[in-house]
Structure formats: C-alpha cells, structure tokens
Amino acid sequence: MSTEHPAVHPDADMKETTRVETDLGAVDGGEVGARPRGWRHHQIKAGPVNLAWYASPPFQLVLVSFVCFLCPGMFNALSGLGGGGQTDPTLADKMNIGLYSTFAVFAFFGGGFVNYCGVRLTLALGGIGYCIYALSLLLSVHYSVGGFNITAGVLLGFCAGLLWTAQGTIMISYPAEKDKGKYFGIFWAIFNLGAVIGSLIPLGESIHSKENKTVSDGTYIAFIVLMFFGSLLALLACNGRDVIRKDGSRVVLMKHPTVVSEIIGMWETFTYQPMVVLLFPMFWSSNWFITYQANSVNGAYFTTRTKALNNLLYYLAQIVGALAFGYAMDIQYFKRSLRAKISLVFLFALTMIVWGGGYAFAKGYTRADVNKDLHPDHQFMDWSTSGYVGPMFLYIFYGLYDAVWQASVYWYMGALSNSGRRSANYVGFYKGIQSAGAAVMWSLDSHKMPYLSEFASNWGLLGGSLIVAAPIIWLKISDHVSVEDDLHNTDETLADVLPQGHPEKTVV
Template sequence: MTTENKSIGNINDTEMATPLDQHEEGGALDLPSGWMYKQFRVFGRNFPWYASPRVQLVMVAFVCFMCPGMFNALGGMGGGGRTDPTLSDNMNTALYSAFAVFGFFGGTFVNKLGVKWTLAFGGIGYMLYAISLLVSLDHHVPGFNLFAGAFLGICAGLLWTAQGTIMISYPTENRKGTYFAWFWGIFNMGAVVGSLIPLGQNMHTKVNVTVSSGTYIGFIVLMGIGALLALCLCNAKDIVRPDGSRVILMKHPSWQSEFKGLWETLRFEPFVVLLFPMFFVSNWFYVYQQNSVNGAHFTTRTKALNSLLYWLAQIIAAGIWGVLLDVKSVRRSVRAKITWVVLFILTFAIWGGGYAYEKTYTRASVAEGSGFVATDWETPGYVGPMFLYLFYGFYDAAWQASIYWFMGALSNSGRRSANYVGFYKGIQSIGAAVVNNLDARKLSYKKEFISNWVLLGVALAVAAPVIFLKIRDHVDVEDDLAGTDETIADVLPADHPEKVAREVGGA
C-alpha cells in the first residue's frame, strides 16, 4: 500500500517508507524557492537542503557541542575542575533553581521568539559561567559566581527547550530515535573533546589539584563560538521535511495563549505527569557520579580520563538506543514496553555494581588531611572503577534517550513538543537544584547513592502506566491539533491528497 493512497493520519511508523531514504534515492520533491532549499548532488547522492530537519539538527548538535558539551566536560571533572566542589555546588544550585523556572516555561519563549534567537541567547550563559570560574581562581567573587550560575540557569532553560523542540518535532515519526542518536553523539563529542583539554594539560599530575586557568580559557573560547553558531539556524516555520510536510506551529502565538498552552498540554495528555519522576531524577545522579565518585576518589589526570570515557560511553549508548528505538519491524507500542524493561534491568545491574564500590570509602576517609591517596590509572585495581564509571555514562544516555523518545511518541505537534520539553527540563532542574544543595551540605556518600537508586526505581514504576498504556503505534494529526488554532489543511503538504480533497469539497 503506498502513502499516496492513504490519509496521513492513518500512516503508522511500520508502514511508512522512510522519507529521508526516498529523498536520497532521488525522489521528486517540490520545495519552496530560495537559497535555504537548494539541493546539491555529490557522488550520485542528493544532499539535504539547508532548511531540512537533518541539517538543522546537526547545527543544533554543534551548538550544544560547544556550549553544554564543554560545560559537561567541566562538570565531569568534579566540582567544575576544583578539588573542593562547594563553590560549584552553590553555583549549580543557583543555576538549576533558575533553570527550573525558565525550563518549565521554555516552550513559551521558543514559540514566541523562535528557535534561532532562543538558542543564541542560551549559549551566552555558558561562556559567562566559565568566565566566573576563571576569575575565582585568583579572586574571591561569590556574588559574581552565584550570578553567573543563575544567569546560566535562565540561558540553559531556553537553550535546552529549543533544542528538545527541534529534536522531537522536526523528524517524522519513524526517525525520532535516529535523530536523537545523531544529536546525542555530536553533543557528547563536545564533552569528549572538552575532557581532552584538562587531560593534556595534566598528563603528569598524579595528585588531585584544581585545573589551570588555561583550561578555563579554552572552554570560554569554544562556548563563545557555539553561541554565534546558533545565529545561523533557520526558524521552525521555514523547515520542510523530506516528505514535504512542515512542523506544526501556531499561526499567531500570544503570551496569553502560550501560557494557556501549558495547561492545554496537561489537559490533552494528563498521563504525562507519570513521567515527571523520570524527569526529576534525570540529572540527580550527575552530582553523585561526578563529585562523589570521580571528583573525590581520583587524581586530576585520571578524573579527566574517566570523564572522557564517560562521555564516549554516552555516544555509544545513544547510537545503540537510536537504532533500536526506530526498528520498524517492531510496533512502536511494543518498543516502548521493551525499553522500559531494559531500563529496569540496567538500573539494578549498573547501580548494584555502584553499591559495591560505594561501600569502599566515605567523605571522611577521602577528606583532605585524612592521609587518603587518590586513585591513579597506574594504581592496581583501577580497571574496575573505570568500567563502573563508563557504564554510568552509558546509563545516562539510555535514560535521557528513552525520555525524549517517550515524549516524542506522545505527540508530533511542535507546540506540544515545546511544552513537553519545558516540563522535562523544568522538573529535571528542580531535582538538580535539590541534589546540588544536599551535596554542598556534605550529605554522606552513602545517602547520596541510596537516593539515586531508590528514585530511579520509583520513577520507572510510576512511569509504567503511561509507557504501557498510552504510547500508541501512531498519533493522528487530528489528535495533535486538538485544542489549537490549526487545521489539518494547515500542516499537510500542499499536494497531499487529503488536503486537495478537503479544498475541493470546501472543507
């Protein structure tokens, strides 16, 4: 059965031929005029136009490569590169508190300002954050540090909401997992490259010390480039998918209607609240992994190596998850159930290994002046903790990929996607703010670990009903537009049979 003989609302992701593949094989597509839609053919293959989902996703990935990717490299060292994580904890508490507010309402800003300007503004905060850490090496500037953390929270809330909106609303239904894999791989390569900076500068440092000013300067330059790159993006209204369809957007958004849209999102799919615990814990485990494991137990050069392996594992996991989540031979509702089961198994396997390692030390035993000797990669027995930390990175990517895919499976609407991601980043940041504050108060490593394992298990249990009962094999366009000002004719390609039929019939 061909797609031309079917309503777009009745095509499921196991029946639909891959639009991207159709384009690559040279299928005809009537694109708008203008430089953004020029196509090039190299070595017998068509390259996607500038305003295509693939090109825009790659560009967004490189923005995140430069900005949050470098931020993750700093955080992966534990304490923002410092031996004492207290300053970083306090900055991150301010960061995620602000992030929670602006992440929660981020969809409103994305729909009003557009993804290009939202991402560009978002990138500025990362650069200021690194500048404040550089200044604090030689000067006591807690006010500036807290301001930089809070400002980054505002910027990051907007950046990640814009990024998430692009990632789950630009692709067609049967490409969402693959697009996540592309993005997550490029984005985390930023953290890998960022980890090489302190690794190279501290190759011979066999003790645990604060990184040098040169490390921070390198991060600042790369973050600034990322913010400028965001200005080269197209806005969502200009994007044309390979099947000729466009991203669903509101015609004339207003601040009032956009805030109302947050409520409409919950009314449209109230079951999404069952994903909130997964959102809450999705950044909770970073503090334990980066500060209480990597930052507390290893030499500076080994922390950099561990961080590099952690983010490499994320790339590998994203590639695996992206492919498996889009397997067309298995119905999407079945894939959702399998994903939940695999996450449940990984939670108890990986964190079970983490429990065995956590029992070997405490805050008091590794504190300065305790006589503790930091573990180096030349220390006998290092391989076990190294693999544990690598699997922590693998688990993080699997968890995040699953959340994005679950949200994308609930809706194809750009407006609802922005609001889903806003909920995700806002609630995620509340959890991060809480756990950073607890770490600054020197909560015991054992309690930190237990909080991670328990919250992850509970989150999976609470999310089970929405994953098992509400994720369908396909979301109809009519359902996506319920409660909005759009009509089906507004979002179908101009030559789609259903649109032509409605226009002829006066619908």
Template structure:
C-alpha cells in the first residue's frame, strides 16, 4: 500500500504532496554541509567540529547559562540573595516565579517564532538587573526595585530557559541526549561554582552580615557578558548534525500556528499531563535548602562554602546520570525505568537523611533570634554532617533535572514539540517555586516546608511513573513527531522541496 500523503511546504511556502517516507528522508537524511564559514570544520584530535553543529551550539548556550542563571544560582545559594534577612528576596522570588510561570507556558511559541538566538538575548538581560537591585537594596533599602527586578527576571528567564531546553533536547541525536544534557549541566553549574568562589573569597573573614558590594559587582559584570554572548548563537534552522541531518522545526511559523501547536502538544499527547506534577516539583526544594537549611543555621562564610560544595555536587551528579542514561548496551526503555527507580530511591534516602537532621533543629521563631555570628561556622564540630547533607541535596537536584530533560527528549526529537514541552516544564516549575517561596515569605514553619517539599517530590514521581514506564520507547518514530497540523508537517522539509516545478505543485 502506498504511503499516506501529507501536505508539504516548500521554500516558497507552496504546499506539495509527499509521503511519510519522503518526510523521513528530508528531515533526517544526510546532506552535504553548505560552503559557509559556520559549516567549515576544524579538528580536535579525531573529532571534527563546526560552528553550526549541535556540540558547539550546546557549548555556546551552556556558556550563556554559565554566566547568567549560573551566577544567579550562586547568588541565591547564599540564602536571602546575600542579605541577612530573606524577606525581600522571598518577595522578589515570588514575583519572579509568578511571572515566570505565566510566561513560560507561551515561551515555547515565542522561541519557535523568534528563534533561539533572539530569545536567549532577551532572556539574558534580566539577570544583571536583578543583581544590581540587590546591591541597591544594601544601600537604600529599596524593596520595590528588588521586587520589580524579580518580576522582570521572571519574564526574561521564562524565554531563556525554554530556548535552552529546545536546544538541549532537540539538537542531539537520540543516542547522545543523556551526554548532551550532562555536558550542559556541567558547564552551567560551573557558573554557579565559579560564582560561589566570588562570595567565598570576599567573605572568607566575614562571619556575619550581608555579603560585600564587590560580590554583587562581580555578579553584575559576568551576567552582562552572558547576555551579550547569546547574540552570537545561530538559530535551529542553521544547525546540521554530524550525520548531515537537520532539526525538525517550523520553517515559517506564525503566532497563530504556534499557539495552535501549544494546544496540540497536549491534545495529541494527553499523557504528557502526567509529567506536570514532576515539573511542578522540580524547583520547590530550593526554598528549603537555601533559605532554611543554609541561611537559618549557618553564618555567612559557612553558607558561602556550602554554596560552593552544593554546585560542585551538582556537576558530579550530572556526569554520572547523564552518561548512565546513554549506555548503549541497555535498551532506552529499560534505561528510563532504571533511572526512575534510582530517582525514587534517592528521594527517600536523601530526604530521609534530611529529616533526621531537621527534626532536631530550632523552629523559625527561635532560629531567627540566633545572631549570625553564633550560627554554625565551618570550624565547628557540628558542621560536617549538614555540609555533606547539603552536598547530597545538590546531587539530588542535578539527578532530578537531568532525568526530566532526558525523559522529555526521549519522548520527542521535534524542535517545535520539545520547545512546547520545555515551556510547560518551566511554567509549572516556576509555579511550584513561586508557591514555596511565598510559604517562606509568610513565615511558614520550617518543618512544614520540609515535609511539603518531600511529599510533593515523592507524590509527583508516582503520578509520572506510567508515562516513563509505558511511553518511552527504544526509539522515537518520525510519525510520532509529525502528528501536528499539516502546516507543521510541511515545515520539516529540506530545501530540496524548492526544486519542485511551480506547475507540478498541488494547492491544498
């Protein structure tokens, strides 16, 4: 039986009838790289690289995240954004993640329409403004500016992270997605590691009070460089993989087609909703870890050291999990199941250890009365146990994030579909973060926030289990990625479609 025909749009956006087998050949078939500077290869050892390749583009976006959200993470990891009182940072974070949650739902459409380069450039702007607002607050006490900058950062971060997710999930070939995610997470978290060295060096003799002005200035400069760096990336339609294949993208998207695609991502794949609780849970633990465990119980320099070790632990976790997810000797569907079981076990092992420590701590009211200089210092005998616990929380974070990105990447190779899933992911992630930062902002008891965090993480895994066990296959069929509207199908075609003579084109 002949293949079913689908409408295809050529370079001039005129529909042409081609079969699904033709689609596969055009979307994934090897093509000679164009004679352009961005495709001219250079060798490092036995490996060939070119600028518009997935590896180089992933490196570039990782460097942007190294300098922008990486430095932001280092700053937030100090607890309270480097301030002694976390209240203003709680309000800013609530505004940030509330805006982020709304913007992220539509940011997949924005990324598809504008391209990842412009989207990342817009996204990088908010980070340096946020750091500047905290520096301003240290001298003026201007709460309004900090809250406004948090809301602006929510807008900027929403589009930046969706563009990043699109690149990380759709650019690499199926057999390398775990390693690509791992490489990104390593570079990105090195930003937080290097960023953590700034406050550690600035505050090595400071065991009380707010971090120094130099700490904030260092963050502002590095974040601005990251925003500028994003302008030199290339868009997804220019990327060619090692095997000559291209990324599945909309060629001429409109705002209407993108918002339709947003709905189709759920209506054609309703099972993705089962991942939503896991998306929601993916950033809620920062509130407890940063503003309770680290800020409430440690002095300034001990917090700075904990912060450094936390992000180093993230790198370790990303390396182990990212490479394990690409072990070719084990079928991909089995890798998904094993990773889920491991993540479920870690949820009870690490958070169980956290409960053993937290149950003996002072409550919020009593902990708040302890002066900063009397909190745990790195010279104290009781420092090592919570330090290692904090490191394991860092490992847990990287395992959780790496697994989620890998699950989404295993469900689709389409740049358009992964952009929409990344938007859902960041939107729900931010909604969860906003709620938990608000809980801290209204002074919810520490033990309550701990219990809610642990419970939501464990419950979300149970809800996601059917998708991970039944929907992740050993390979993703092209037809699965091309279930969207006719307009979407057409835009995965290579420039060869333009060779069809005008008189042989069939209007739809």
C-alpha cells in the first residue's frame, strides 16, 4: 500500500497541520510505506517467506548483535574466568580499572560519535580495542609488558564507549514502542551466545585437568581472531539514516552534533525529564556485581575447567532470562505503565531471593581460605567434587539475574523516549555511570576487599537502587510517548520522523 499523498497547497495552513497530526500516528506502526529503491531496501525472500530488507531494524539488530557476539561476547567469556584467564587477578584488575575509568568518560560523549561518524564506523572502531586487550593478556603470560597492558585497558575503555553507545542507541531508537522488549531479548540472546561459545574454548582446552591454572596460548589466540572478525563485521552495518521501518518511517537521529551540542543535549535531557537521575543508582549497580561474580566466586573458588563450565551456564541463563523477560515486557494485554510497575516488584523480589541464596554461599570462605600461598594443600572445587550442584545453580541464577537487570534498565530508558537524540543521551548516562561503578569495584577488588564485604555491597546497592528508582518507574513511564513530546526541547523536527516520501517533510 502506497504512502503517496496529493500535494498540499502552500496556503492551506490548517490542512497541512491536520495532515501532519494525522500522519504522526504512522510513526510507530500505521500504513506500510513505500521504501526507497536500492538493494538495501529490497525485500529478502527465503522461498515463499518474506524476510526483512537489509536496511530494516530487525536485520540491523541481528547484524549488530553478532558484532557484539564476537567482541564484548568473547571479552565476557574471557573475563568471566576471573583474572582475564589468569590465576592471579591483580593484572586484570588494574587493566579493568583503566578500562572502565576511560569508558565512564567516553560513554557520556559516545552519542556524538555515533551520530556524527555513523553506526557502522563507530562499531568498527569500537571492536578494535577488544582484540588488542586480549593480545596484551597473551603477551603478559610470557613477558613483562605492564605498560602495554594498562594502555590496552585504557584503549578498550575508549573503544567500548563507542561500541556500546552505538549499540544502545540502536536498541532504543530503531524499534517501535511495542517491540523494544523483544529487541532487547533478541540482542541479549545473540550477544551472550558469544560468551557461551567463547566459554567452550577454555573448556575444551582444559577438559581433562582438575587444576586451577592460566588458560593456554591457544585460548587467547582464538579470542583475538574472533574479536578481530567482529570489528570487520561491523563495517557491514547500515548507518541510521538508511534504516527504514515497516511503516516507512525513519529512526530519529541527531544531525551533525558536536561535543558542545552533546553537553547541551545532556542538559536538555535533565530539563525534559529531571527524574531520570533516580535511575542513576540502577546504572551504577548494573556492572558492580560483575567483579564479585567473576573474580570472587568463579575465579577464586573453582578449577579452570569448572570455571569455564560455570561461564557457559551463566551466559546460557542470560539468554533464557533476556528472551523471557524481554518478551514479557512487551505483552500488549497489559498497559505499559502497569508492566513497568509489575517489573519493578518482580525485580525487587528476585534480588532478595537470588542474593539471599548468594549470602549462604559467600559466608563460607574468605580470601585467606583460597590463597595457595597460605594453604598449599587447598583444593579448588571441581564439577566432580561432592556439593558442586548448589554453587552451580547459584551461578546460573546470577547469570539469569544479570540479564533481567540489564533488560529492565534498557526497557525503562526506552519507555521514557523514542527520540534518537534523547536515547543517545540516556545511553551515554547509562554506560558512563555503569562504567564508573565498575571501575570503583575493580579497584576495591585489586586492594583485596574481603569477599563478604564485596557481596554485601552488591546486595545493598541493588536493593537500594530499586527503591530509589521506584518513583520514576511508577509515575513517569506512560502508556505512550507522543512525537510532539519527544521533539520538545531538542533540535529534531517532524521531518526527521515522518515516513519517507511524505510531502510534509518539505513544509515542516
């Protein structure tokens, strides 16, 4: 069905206004619009089945998901072993302090890079840092290259800030309102499948060993190669201006931003929705617990092959959690405002249950107990050890919890706005604050903070941040965000959001 309209007479002001207001309803799902010509917008068919075109939100989502599958997905598989795959986590802690400190700064301005350089180039540049990080860990096994290690961590902080801001902007601004939970679920499943596959590499290398040792050179080389291909894959992505939804509408992207305009945009975000600061503790907490889970549980307590198995199960649980929770958040039977309230209650209950179980495990050992220098005869837990099933299920639920937490944060941000400009600012705040929290936690771990204290900080921050976020989730997430509200106090116009080919684009 065509979206062509008869030309509007320039003097017919009332008629133009009426037509714009009528056509706004198509932005999130009205008539199917005529797409531009060219291979990017040609319908892909698999036999009798019509698939999405190349420059469509679903196709681009899957493509970007596989970039993250190969870059941060593999990084998570390596980091999840504790200590970046090494028995002593001190070096990885220092690298991660540099990583997340840099990430915290560049994530705030990542939206400017995304909208100025485009999604494709930003993702490709972001992917490069991951393979250099893994290369530095490989070199550190054989040589003293501390300076290069720290530099690699700082470089990855810059690159990750670019990659994740581009990914977050896509996740929030590409889908229609009714699909945002599903998009997160699909992305998170594919992304974490990378960590699942990545976990198979050290698992296969150490399948017959019951020792706790540094992973092999082959493991590091495999990660380096896969991460490099992820960076190349990003070059196949489309920029936002080329992406067309099913209804013919384009995503809303900021035009030609500068660092100054990005700072102004952040201020505009506060003035548009000042209560967004209530989500900041959730942002801060969202990577705080990763250090404890990777280093203080998996890295400290288990043999190498068991750490790899735990990693695999952790990220499989993330896939299940992301898909289940993501699709549940888009159930149209309930109003979106009600779904937001239900999710908050569910998340608080899950926090108490999962971390309550974690307390029973955390109080059972200390740093001294698992220190081989102090206790040379200490035996790390293996999957063949009696009593492994309990800790295994705890780690599975830690993975499930991580996915549900991240899905909730992305969904709450997406529910507050459909604007690409504002979405970039929200994601910048999210990744910046998240990374600042992670940098602090990696620093605390490097200074040998007691395991039980690390655990307590996690449980307290997670539960407390939900209480702080309750007012904005309860009061400010509405059933629909109108285009007029989204364009308020930004430099975007109706011409940026109306479907391609509409004559109103020339008169707005």
